[in-house]
Amino acid sequence: MVTDKFKINQEWLSCPTGDPFADAGGYAFEEFSKHYPNCNVMQLIEKLTDIYINKWDSKINAFFLNSKITQPSFDSKKKKEETLKYFNELLNESTKNSEGFCRILGKKTSLFVAGRDNSILTGSGKFVNFHHYFQTGIMLSKEAIIRLFFLPLACELLEGSIALIHSNVPSFSSPFASKNCRSNLLDIASGISDGVRKSSSNAPGTALFRYVDEVISEYNDSEMKYDVALKLYMFSNFGAEPDIEIYSLPSTIFYFYRTMHNVKNEKQWNSFVNGYYFNSKEYKKAVYDEPSNTYIASTKENQVNLEECSFKFWRNKIYENLLIGKSLIPEFLKYSRKNKLNFQIIELYSTKVFNMKKETISKINQMAEFILSSCEDSEINKVIRKLDGIKNPSLLRRFVVKDVVAKNFNKGNKEAILTIEEYTEYLFPDTNSWREIRDVLLIALYQKMHERNMSVEIELDEDINE
Numbered sequence: 001m002v003t004d005k006f007k008i009n010q011e012w013l014s015c016p017t018g019d020p021f022a023d024a025g026g027y028a029f030e031e032f033s034k035h036y037p038n039c040n041v042m043q044l045i046e047k048l049t050d051i052y053i054n055k056w057d058s059k060i061n062a063f064f065l066n067s068k069i070t071q072p073s074f075d076s077k078k079k080k081e082e083t084l085k086y087f088n089e090l091l092n093e094s095t096k097n098s099e100g101f102c103r104i105l106g107k108k109t110s111l112f113v114a115g116r117d118n119s120i121l122t123g124s125g126k127f128v129n130f131h132h133y134f135q136t137g138i139m140l141s142k143e144a145i146i147r148l149f150f151l152p153l154a155c156e157l158l159e160g161s162i163a164l165i166h167s168n169v170p171s172f173s174s175p176f177a178s179k180n181c182r183s184n185l186l187d188i189a190s191g192i193s194d195g196v197r198k199s200s201s202n203a204p205g206t207a208l209f210r211y212v213d214e215v216i217s218e219y220n221d222s223e224m225k226y227d228v229a230l231k232l233y234m235f236s237n238f239g240a241e242p243d244i245e246i247y248s249l250p251s252t253i254f255y256f257y258r259t260m261h262n263v264k265n266e267k268q269w270n271s272f273v274n275g276y277y278f279n280s281k282e283y284k285k286a287v288y289d290e291p292s293n294t295y296i297a298s299t300k301e302n303q304v305n306l307e308e309c310s311f312k313f314w315r316n317k318i319y320e321n322l323l324i325g326k327s328l329i330p331e332f333l334k335y336s337r338k339n340k341l342n343f344q345i346i347e348l349y350s351t352k353v354f355n356m357k358k359e360t361i362s363k364i365n366q367m368a369e370f371i372l373s374s375c376e377d378s379e380i381n382k383v384i385r386k387l388d389g390i391k392n393p394s395l396l397r398r399f400v401v402k403d404v405v406a407k408n409f410n411k412g413n414k415e416a417i418l419t420i421e422e423y424t425e426y427l428f429p430d431t432n433s434w435r436e437i438r439d440v441l442l443i444a445l446y447q448k449m450h451e452r453n454m455s456v457e458i459e460l461d462e463d464i465n466e
Contacts, residue, residue: 007091007092007093008142008143009107009109009143012105012107012141012143012144013026013029013030013041013143013147014026014147016170017104017144019104020164020231020233021120021148021164022144022147023166023173023174024154024155024164024166024173024177025146025147025150025154025177026147026150027154027173027177027178028151028153028154028177028180028181029146029147029150030178031177031182032048032150032153032181032185035185041091041146042088042091045083045087045149046084048150049069049079049080049083049084052069053069053076053079053080054076055188055194056194056195056196057194058070059194060152061237061238062162062235062236062237063120063151063152063162063237064116064118064119064237065117065237065239065242066116067083067117067118068082068086087146090112090142093110093142095112096112096113097110098111098139099111100139102139102140102141102143102144103139103144104141104144105140105141105143107141109143110141111139111140111141112139112140112141112142113137113138113139114139114140114144114145114148115137115138116237116242118145118148118149119138119140119145119148120151120235120237121235121237121242121244122137122138151164152196153180153181154177154178154180154181155180155196156180156196156198157195157196157197157198157199158198158199158201158202159202159203161234161235161236161243162196162235163207163232163234163235164176164232165207165208165211165232165233166230166231166233167228167230167231168226168228168229169228172215172228172230175218176211179214183197184197201313202281202313202314202315203315203316203319203320204232204234204323205247205319205320205322206313206315208230208232208247208319209249209257209316209319210312210313211230212230212254212257213261215228216258227251227255228251228255229248229249229250230248230249231246231248231249232246232247232249233245233246234247247323249322249323252352253322253353256348256349256352256353257322260345264344265342265344268339268341268342268345271293271339272318272331272332272335272339272341274290274293274308275290275335276317276331277295277311277316278314278316279314279315280315283295283304285297285298286306292305293308294306294308294311295311317331322353327354327436329346329349329436329439329440332345332346332349333439333443336443336446337446340447340450341443341450343365343444346361346443347361350436350440354436355431356436356440357425357426359422360426360427361440363418363422364427364440364444365444367404367418367441368441368444370408370417371383371403371404372445372448372449374407374408374411380445380449380454383403383445384442386399386403387399387438387441387442387445390438392434393428393434396434396437396438400418400423400427404418405417405418
């Protein structure tokens with residue numbers, strides 16, 4: 001990019017700030033600049049203004065309410081003239097300004113009033129009590145305002161809302177914005193763009209995890225030395241009801257999901273997750289066929305086999321449960337009844353995500369080993385049915401005492417399988433859910449049976465299978 005004649009700090013146009021909107025806009029500005037290396041900032045703004053007005057028909061209302069570009073009383077020529085006039089005055093600092101610290105960049109500089117016409121989800125100038133010190137708007141540097149002007153290029157359209165993904169680690173935020181900017185520019189050059197590009201995903205959870213897939217493929221383990229967390233923002237600044245929804249993917253979930261994609265776990269994890277996609281719009285009754293890893297949907301005309309490249313963008317119950325903190329252990333148990341699953345996946349999930357103690361998992365594993373070694377094959381059916389039928393914590397405690405502790409003692413084993421401290425601190429502390437203890441014990445039993453190729457028929461009630 002050529003040197004500007006205006007008073008502008010080039011570094012402030014793209015440096016990380018922690019503000020998701022300003023950061024995404026900065027990354028988009030940086031990417032946009034690469035496509036026009038001989039343009040200064042004002043020339044880049046003019047080119048982007050042409051895109052918004054002529055290619056997108058001024059449809060950026062979801063970003064900037066009542067801006068020069070979205071003003072319905074202006075024709076295209078007037079929209080461009082007013083927009084460029086505003087930015088010229090901003091860059092020359094000839095418009096009204098004050099001295100202070102930018103609310104986004106935190107730098108001391110000339111400040112300008114920003115509202116819903118040039119920033120995201122801020123107050124209107126009419127409601128001065130919304131702002132600090134009764135100011136007429138949020139006070140920003142010209143660099144911050146410019147960054148926000150480029151924000152639409154960094155976003156995508158998801159379920160009818162504008163979406164962007166931001167991370168606590170800048171190097172994991174920039175790829176999302178930069179890729180969207182490139183894709184938007186490619187669509188514009190191809191003549192197929194009439195607004196912000198539409199996401200391939202049809203649900204927030206899926207969009208987040210598909211982005212994590214991209215990050216995992218781009219960075220190796222040694223580069224992921226940070227506690228990476230992500231947030232997906234779905235927002236609209238349009239009309240009388242501006243709105244935002246935030247979907248958080250904590251660092252614990254990121255670490256767990258990343259570990260599921262190593263060589264040891266990936267095949268089994270994908271086999272487990274792929275059975276939980278659903279599409280309520282196009283393929284309501286599609287059924288997952290595990291051997292072929294496809295979803296089979298029947299229409300009036302024919303039968304459609306949908307491969308992973310298609311269904312991986314559908315909604316997924318596992319992803320949604322991970323984001324809202326709902327336990328996956330019931331789903332792991334259902335899968336374990338018929339499929340081999342590395343028990344280390346259960347251990348990692350239970351300790352890293354569900355916050356079980358490692359000692360609890362170790363003790364459950366030890367109990368499962370004892371149950372299998374002390375039972376004949378013909379007895380396993382009864383034990384599992386008994387465990388499955390437990391409906392309250394008292395019955396589970398009775399099972400542990402009678403079928404594990406007492407049985408171990410009656411066999412003449414000198415070493416206790418469970419001490420009082422282990423019973424109270426690891427199996428039944430106030431923080432643990434008895435259901436998860438029961439289900440993890442069942443999973444451990446099933447996996448040990450799979451490992452030993454035990455072909456024991458387990459007769460379960462229909463409600464248990466469900």
